[in-house]
Amino acid sequence: xxxxxxxxxxxxxxxxxxxxxxxxxxxxxxxxxxxxxxxxxxxxxxxxxxxxxxxxxxxxxxxxxxxxxxxxxxxxxxxxxxxxxxxxxxxxxxxxxxxxxxxxxxxxxxxxxxxxxxxxxxxxxxxxxxxxxxxxxxxxxxxxxxxxxxxxxxxxxxxxxxxxxxxxxxxxxxxxxxxxxxxxxxxxxxxxxxxxxxxxxxxxxxxxxxxxxxxxxxxxxxxxxxxxxxxxxxxxxxxxxxxxxxxxxxxxxxxxxxxxxxxxxxxxxxxxxxxxxxxxxxxxxxxxxxxxxxxxxxxxxxxxxxxxxxxxxxxxxxxxxxxxxxxxxxxxxxxxxxxxxxxx
Amino acid sequence: xxxxxxxxxxxxxxxxxxxxxxxxxxxxxxxxxxxxxxxxxxxxxxxxxxxxxxxxxxxxxxxxxxxxxxxxxxxxxxxxxxxxxxxxxxxxxxxxxxxxxxxxxxxxxxxxxxxxxxxxxxxxxxxxxxxxxxxxxxxxxxxxxxxxxxxxxxxxxxxxxxxxxxxxxxxxxxxxxxxxxxxxxxxxxxxxxxxxxxxxxxxxxxxxxxxxxxxxxxxxxxxxxxxxxxxxxxxxxxxxxxxxxxxxxxxxxxxxxxxxxxxxxxxxxxxxxxxxxxxxxxxx
Numbered sequence: 254x255x256x257x258x259x260x261x262x263x264x265x266x267x268x269x270x271x272x273x274x275x276x277x278x279x280x281x282x283x284x285x286x287x288x289x290x291x292x293x294x295x296x297x298x299x300x301x302x303x304x305x306x307x308x309x310x311x312x313x314x315x316x317x318x319x320x321x322x323x324x325x326x327x328x329x330x331x332x333x334x335x336x337x338x339x340x341x342x343x344x345x346x347x348x349x350x351x352x353x354x355x356x357x358x359x360x361x362x363x364x365x366x367x368x369x370x371x372x373x374x375x376x377x378x379x380x381x382x383x384x385x386x387x388x389x390x391x392x393x394x395x396x397x398x399x400x401x402x403x404x405x406x407x408x409x410x411x412x413x414x415x416x417x418x419x420x421x422x423x424x425x426x427x428x429x430x431x432x433x434x435x436x437x438x439x440x441x442x443x444x445x446x447x448x449x450x451x452x453x454x455x456x457x458x459x460x461x462x463x464x465x466x467x468x469x470x471x472x473x474x475x476x477x478x479x480x481x482x483x484x485x486x487x488x489x490x491x492x493x494x495x496x497x498x499x500x501x502x503x504x505x506x507x508x509x510x511x512x513x514x515x516x517x518x519x520x521x522x523x524x525x526x527x528x529x530x531x532x533x534x535x536x537x538x539x540x541x542x543x544x545x546x547x548x549x550x551x552x553x554x555x556x557x558x559x560x561x562x563x564x565x566x567x568x569x570x571x572x573x574x575x576x577x578x579x580x581x582x583x584x585x586x587x588x589x590x591x592x593x594x595x596x597x
Numbered sequence: 598x599x600x601x602x603x604x605x606x607x608x609x610x611x612x613x614x615x616x617x618x619x620x621x622x623x624x625x626x627x628x629x630x631x632x633x634x635x636x637x638x639x640x641x642x643x644x645x646x647x648x649x650x651x652x653x654x655x656x657x658x659x660x661x662x663x664x665x666x667x668x669x670x671x672x673x674x675x676x677x678x679x680x681x682x683x684x685x686x687x688x689x690x691x692x693x694x695x696x697x698x699x700x701x702x703x704x705x706x707x708x709x710x711x712x713x714x715x716x717x718x719x720x721x722x723x724x725x726x727x728x729x730x731x732x733x734x735x736x737x738x739x740x741x742x743x744x745x746x747x748x749x750x751x752x753x754x755x756x757x758x759x760x761x762x763x764x765x766x767x768x769x770x771x772x773x774x775x776x777x778x779x780x781x782x783x784x785x786x787x788x789x790x791x792x793x794x795x796x797x798x799x800x801x802x803x804x805x806x807x808x809x810x811x812x813x814x815x816x817x818x819x820x821x822x823x824x825x826x827x828x829x830x831x832x833x834x835x836x837x838x839x840x841x842x843x844x845x846x847x848x849x850x851x852x853x854x855x856x857x858x859x860x861x862x863x864x865x866x867x868x869x870x871x872x873x874x875x876x877x878x879x880x881x
Contacts, residue, residue: 538718
């Protein structure tokens with residue numbers, strides 16, 4: 254028995270774990286290489302853009318100090334030396350978490366700015382992913398099993414309208430409706446202006462009240478996708494003969510739904526979390542911009558508006574690493590749920 | 598004709614088809630516009646909807662209705678460019694990967710998976726920032742096309758993989774049909790419905806992405822699209838000033854467009870799937 258288990262574990266490592274890890278590192282490599290090359294291969298590089306931007310704001314530098322300024326900018330953006338040297342340097346900096354200093358909040362290091370915004374985004378994304386996945390799957394499962402009931406059809410019709418909306422429009426529509434028309438929630442921000450971070454109930458309540466609308470809009474959009482796919486899967490699983498036999502055999506309906514149908518239908522949905530995460534992350538960034546929520550999305554917005562390349566590159570690089578790692582973790586947890594992968 | 602009659606029984610198809618025709622008509626009206634959409638101050642500012650300005654005017658001194666016609670036209674143009682170009686990429690990648698298999702398949706699918714996994718939105722923002730001056734309808738369409746093919750390439754590859762195992766492939770190969778001819782003449786008819794339904798979804802994605810890039814100011818703000826008209830309304834504080842006609846026009850139009858495109862794609866792909874078609878059309 255022990256021998257058999259050992260063999261299975263070896264197989265698992267060789268056929269599932271190692272290819273998955275190789276893929277993980279290759280994706281990060283490719284993603285970060287793209288981030289490195291995009292500004293270097295496009296016709297207008299950050300240095301020229303920054304200078305023309307300063308010129309258009311009306312500042313003037315004499316040629317000599319302009320020369321020095323250009324040199325400083327090139328240094329700051331890591332554009333000195335040959336392409337290969339720059340590339341090596343870029344990786345060295347990524348490894349140390351050093352993305353240079355922010356240009357418009359000079360001289361705050363980019364990593365500090367990201368550090369301030371990250372908890373807000375992680376909190377928002379984690380909560381909304383968990384809630385939307387759980388609720389979407391349970392409701393979708395029930396609606397799929399009872400697909401002939403009236404409430405199931407109504408939910409399906411509602412989903413058909415919500416599903417195609419992009420995050421931006423859905424968030425904006427909610428903002429108009431609940432913050433502007435009926436004024437139940439604050440229009441923007443993460444807390445009331447000037448409120449200090451304390452561990453009091455009032456502070457927590459304030460944070461939750463501000464997070465509610467952004468979270469609601471991501472949850473509703475994400476949840477609709479889970480609802481629809483789960484409903485479809487469950488409809489198919491319910492037609493399988495083992496479910497019919499269980500019914501004929503007099504197994505209680507509640508038990509059939511929870512133990513036989515939803516449990517089987519759950520597996521593809523776990524894999525799907527990984528695939529959907531990248532999109533949900535992008536969606537969360539956009540939603541944050543709409544609600545001026547103080548996370549990475551709003552930081553990105555400020556970086557784009559002010560032309561802060563180091564900050565954009567930093568956000569992009571870290572997001573690539575964070576999202577691929579999260580997906581890897583989900584994939585590695587998958588064998589816990591699906592015995593078939595455990596015993597390849 | 599039979600096909601049309603059968604599919605029109607689906608209320609979703611009928612409804613979305615009508616809405617899309619209306620929006621298309623709106624887009625065509627833009628050719629008869631009395632105003633140049635890029636000019637400011639052609640009409641009095643901030644007027645409520647009236648007979649002479651059916652959707653009012655905005656703070657830039659433009660007629661909201663005529664701006665909207667241009668916005669729908671330009672957004673659709675971007676979507677069509679992005680959709681068609683990315684279809685070409687998706688079909689090529691999907692077919693080559695599916696037919697050649699082996700190393701080519703592994704490499705192409707790895708590239709595709711990379712596109713699916715990493716937050717592409719951020720990479721597009723980075724790229725759009727650097728080519729901001731050269732941004733117009735065509736370049737934006739091409740930019741969106743370059744990032745919008747991955748999922749559909751996977752779908753097409755799966756289809757080709759299953760076609761490759763069918764008997765007729767063997768027959769064709771053994772009777773000396775060339776690879777190119779086999780793929781174009783035998784496989785394409787099977788893949789076409791798939792290409793069409795993914796095209797609709799991709800167009801919808803492209804319109805949404807254009808709106809998203811517009812809030813970041815990464816598109817040419819002088820060209821009216823659904824994204825830029827909404828962005829102008831937001832940046833002129835139309836919400837706080839209560840100019841609802843200016844703000845709601847792009848919102849309502851885009852919601853109609855997104856829902857209509859989605860319903861069209863769902864009804865078409867359900868129709869193309871024989872199992873669901875039988876359920877709906879019934880035994881005839």
